[in-house]
Amino acid sequence: MIRVIIPAHLRTLARVEGEVRVEVEGVATQRAVLDALEERYPMLRGTIRDHVTQKRRPFVRFFACERDLSHEAPDARLPDAVIAGTEPFLIVGAIAGG
């Protein structure tokens, strides 16, 4: 079970509050987590990854355990603390309010 935190406006879109939890089969990677997330919340397709290229969109970043995972390979194994569920996988989006 992976804990995922998504940006506030995407929580509204997905109609969820707080953290999202997803189950991943096999090795827990960014791709596996995002696939599971989009499977469960189809309205998130295209908001985090590009519809076509499946690449992270440039106004979104991935973090966990205080580290920036945005440039990690999509099939790289996530940090142990994320896999263990002690730390969340953070999806952070640009906001501009002031």
Place this chain on the structure above:
Amino acid sequence: MATPNEPAAPMTLSNDEVLRYSRHLIMPEVGVEGQQRIKAARVLCVGTGGLGSPLALYLAAAGVGTLGLVDFDVVDYTNLQRQIIHTTGDVGRSKVQSAAEKIAAINPFVQVLRFEAKLTSANAMEIFREFDIIADGTDNFATRYLVNDACVLSGKPNVYASIFRFEGQASVFGAGSGPCYRCLYPEPPPPGSVPSCVEGGVLGVLPGLLGVIQATEVIKLILGAGDSLIGRLLLVDALAMRFREVKISRDPECPVCGANPTVKELIDYEQFCGVRSQESSGAVVQVPEIQPEELKRKLDGGADVFVLDVREPHEYQICNLGGHLIPLGELPQRVHELDRSREIVAHCKGGVRSAKAVAFLQGAGFEKVSSLAGGILAWADKVDSKMPKY
């Protein structure tokens, strides 16, 4: 030490200033020398809104010698829930004038430089020249990229914060070996995809929290004290009251601060953020629109018009046109509730979401659909002055 311009000769403090700043002077991290640095500092606050209010108030109280204020806006009633530098009596007045008065009342030793203008590619470099540190308290992506690029190009730190609903982000960009805003977010979201505070709302105290973090970082940069937020992004969740920090680093391929920059002068940021087409059409996408007066005439004349409200239920509670409520996010699943033989007018708060709804319905084969231009806010302005605005 990140302060770019150290004062050549230390500014002396008068007896009145010594008394005023005594709680600073007795701390070894500040002391007389630190307070003189604060007095010599020149800080620009871009925006005097939610973030700019606490930022400017605290910097003034702390004794920043020269404070610049840039804003083109006037105070309105919806600002007062969070923009605490402005009062009810200031509604309708220039924000810069209003803020300058409060600063003078708090600390007459502060010199305020007023820029009653929109920060643009044409004036940013000239305005920034007057200052050592820039604090970004603006409210839109175009100005955020403009402030970032102007900071990088002029070599000045960008003390950054932004807010949405219950959440905030803060960092110090463009200083030392740290990243800039573009290193973090190379491109803005497409217009309309991330709601602004106007559309999505913001907790009134949140800009207080983040604006004070900005003020703290500004003072630390001036003093050269402590660990700055350079290379760190602070993520604030006020609902969970959780502060997380993540490390961020410079992108060697950043178009503005990277090894081979492609942005060497300020560009057209509205075009970069795709907002120009949005402004000209009044919506993100070009769809048929109906003016509030025309809708009113049709409804009064008994025309068979189906009003579709695509806002959220809590917005419907504030005010409504008696329309059928299907929030935009639910429209794809609930489209069967609509009769495609009838004329449908979709509306939201300001016209952005309803334009998306109309584009979606057109794609689903609806032919007689239009979006209420300017949303229920325009209805309140042009048709029903008793309608509450939010």
